[in-house]
């Protein structure tokens with residue numbers, strides 16, 4: 382793209398006033414981000430007039446694609462009636478009833494404004510309920526910006542420690558040492574090692590937070606064996622099992638937790654349940670949720686938020702989730718399955734060193750011969766990163782927006798034609814990657830372990 386493009390000009394202005402020129406690092410691209418003009422369904426047009434098929438869906442937050450007519454209609458009506466009041470609204474109750482009705486394990490729910498806030502609220506609720514302050518989390522998993530939830534999310538071979546006892550590695554400079562001391566890091570899908578670590582903190586943990594399909598850990602589903610082991614250990618210990626379903630609630634009608642025989646005590650949600658607007662929610666067992674009950678004699682966890690449950694988000698969320706019925710869930714999941722099958726065929730056909738992981742309506746391409754089993758295996762070497770970026774650039778130029786880890790989500794706004802087009806572009810991209818590796822891409826320096 383010419384340096385005189387409108388996007389380039391806008392970015393020059395942005396650099397003057399926004400650190401790095403953006404408010405969210407996710408939209409950064411080199412040499413500059415592209416700026417959206419408008420979008421409809423599964424297609425986004427940037428301000429240069431280029432249209433692309435959107436497999437990122439604002440980081441897995443748009444289940445019906447862009448500008449769904451029913452959502453637009455309902456929200457427009459609500460906008461003209463007011464956007465935020467210091468009064469409760471009926472739509473909050475209707476939406477709460479809808480979400481709670483989707484999952485037997487949800488007795489009560491509270492709405493907040495982001496996934497970060499939902500996770501933070503969930504962890505604080507667990508502490509208030511148990512009277513304990515430590516939490517356990519899976520190495521590498523992303524749960525948003527809360528200090529405790531982000532520990533180890535960017536751990537690398539230089540600091541992650543032994544397989545059997547992962548280090549608590551801070552993300553932000555200045556993270557209080559007390560936070561590191563209160564976060565216990567466990568390896569993914571390794572019940573034996575995880576339980577051995579948890580045992581050392583018996584009686585001290587408020588909860589164990591688990592994303593059932595953690596994106597940064599490799600987008601591999603948590604095994605039933607792993608989840609059951611954590612459930613059993615937490616129950617015996619008096620700590621809580623906490624699910625982060627900010628992304629994965631899309632996977633089944635009542636969330637990815639339907640994959641397991643056991644229930645978490647609390648679940649954090651966000652992204653798609655806002656129907657395109659900022660949202661978060663905490664739901665679960667009444668007894669635990671009641672730590673937020675302002676009518677209690679002693680309120681264990683006072684909880685509030687100026688824009689929580691605002692009627693615009695509640696309206697968009699309710700319409701979106703009513704449209705996301707069991708048939709719609711099955712349809713987006715089968716589109717993702719079709720994509721994974723097609724990409725696997727492309728990998729085989731091109732002989733590229735790549736693999737694909739995923740679950741529900743999400744999938745992720747790795748530049749590795751075998752699907753990784755945990756964060757350490759999913760961690761990309763510099764050579765794998767180089768190849769991945771080559772593939773991502775190819776896909777972008779071919780008209781596809783992916784999540785920057787080469788992950789993708791399907792939406793109800795797309796069909797088999799869009800999925801097949803992505804597979805076709807992926808096949809061409811993998812050929813390019815393979816040729817580049819044969820021609821001089823340097824050898825990967827073994828595994829990062």
Ligand SMILES: Cc1ncc(COP(=O)(O)O)c(C=O)c1O
Pocket residue numbers: 440494495496497498500523524525526592596625626627628651652660
């Ligand atoms: C699993 C998970 N939890 C929490 C969050 C944080 O959500 P938000 O960006 O809305 O704060 C994210 C965001 O990507 C996420 O993927």
